[in-house]
Every structure is written in C-alpha cells, then in structure tokens.
Amino acid sequence: MKFHNLRLVLSFVYALRGIGRAVKYEANMRVHLVAGALALVGAAFLKIMPYEWLILFLTITLVIFAELINTALEANVDLVTKESRPEARLAKDVAAGAVLFASANAVVVGLVIFVPKIFPGVF
Numbered sequence: 001m002k003f004h005n006l007r008l009v010l011s012f013v014y015a016l017r018g019i020g021r022a023v024k025y026e027a028n029m030r031v032h033l034v035a036g037a038l039a040l041v042g043a044a045f046l047k048i049m050p051y052e053w054l055i056l057f058l059t060i061t062l063v064i065f066a067e068l069i070n071t072a073l074e075a076n077v078d079l080v081t082k083e084s085r086p087e088a089r090l091a092k093d094v095a096a097g098a099v100l101f102a103s104a105n106a107v108v109v110g111l112v113i114f115v116p117k118i119f120p121g122v123f
C-alpha cells in the first residue's frame with residue numbers, strides 16, 4: 001500500500017478509535033446513541049416521509065457531533081489544567097451548552113415528526 005494511502009486508512013482508524021473511546025468513557029454519548037437508535041426504529045415503524053428521514057439523520061448527527069466535540073474539548077481542558085480555573089469552567093460549560101442546544105433541537109424535531117403520527121390531529 002502506498003504511503004499516503006496508508007496514512008488515509010490510519011486517519012480513518014484513529015477517527016473510529018476516537019468515536020469508540022467517546023462511547024466507552026462518556027455515559028452521555030451512550031444515552032444519545034440509544035435515543036438516536038430508538039428514534040430510527042420508531043421512524044421505521046411509523047413509516048416517516050423521506051424528508052423527515054433526512055431531518056432525523058441530520059438531527060441525530062448534530063447531537064453526536066456536539067457530544068464528540070464536547071468530549072474532545074473536556075479532554076483538552078483536563079490536559080491543560082487540573083486546577084479549578086475560570087477559563088476551564090467557561091470552556092467546558094460552553095461546550096456542554098452546545099450539546100444541550102443540539103439535544104433541545106432533537107426533542108423539538110422528535111415531537112414535530114412523531115407526535116402527529118402517534119396522536120393524529122394533535123397539530
């Protein structure tokens with residue numbers, strides 16, 4: 001295998017390892033994955049529209065993406081300082097805020113897609 005091809009494969013392996021580590025060490029990541037999987041099963045069961053699938057995939061991706069960035073940032077902050085520092089608090093709180101924002105969006109999307117199918121005539 002050519003050197004640059006090997007580097008490409010390795011970067012893919014490292015990325016998968018990063019996702020695996022986040023799943024292993026972050027309880028919140030496991031919660032997001034289970035919620036996402038349940039939403040996908042529910043969507044298949046309720047036969048949602050193609051555009052709803054797109055929105056659902058984007059929404060789940062956004063939550064997982066935010067949690068991965070949050071996990072990376074937490075590790076980076078812990079690497080920089082073990083002391084209680086206002087900058088560390090700000091960085092971690094803001095990153096957690098990003099996850100909260102994406103999760104709130106996921107709740108709204110879930111309600112808008114699923115509630116009318118489970119309780120017709122609600123909206």
Ligand SMILES: Nc1ncnc2c1ncn2[C@@H]1O[C@H](COP(=O)(O)OP(=O)(O)OP(=O)(O)O)[C@@H](O)[C@H]1O
Nearest residue numbers: 026028074081082083084085086088089092093096
């Ligand atoms: N070095 C620090 N200096 C000041 N405040 C901190 C520091 N580390 C953490 N905190 C505060 O404690 C909160 C929790 O931090 P922690 O590292 O336990 O992350 P967490 O949100 O519990 O994430 P997780 O449980 O997913 O690892 C942060 O949001 C921040 O407000």
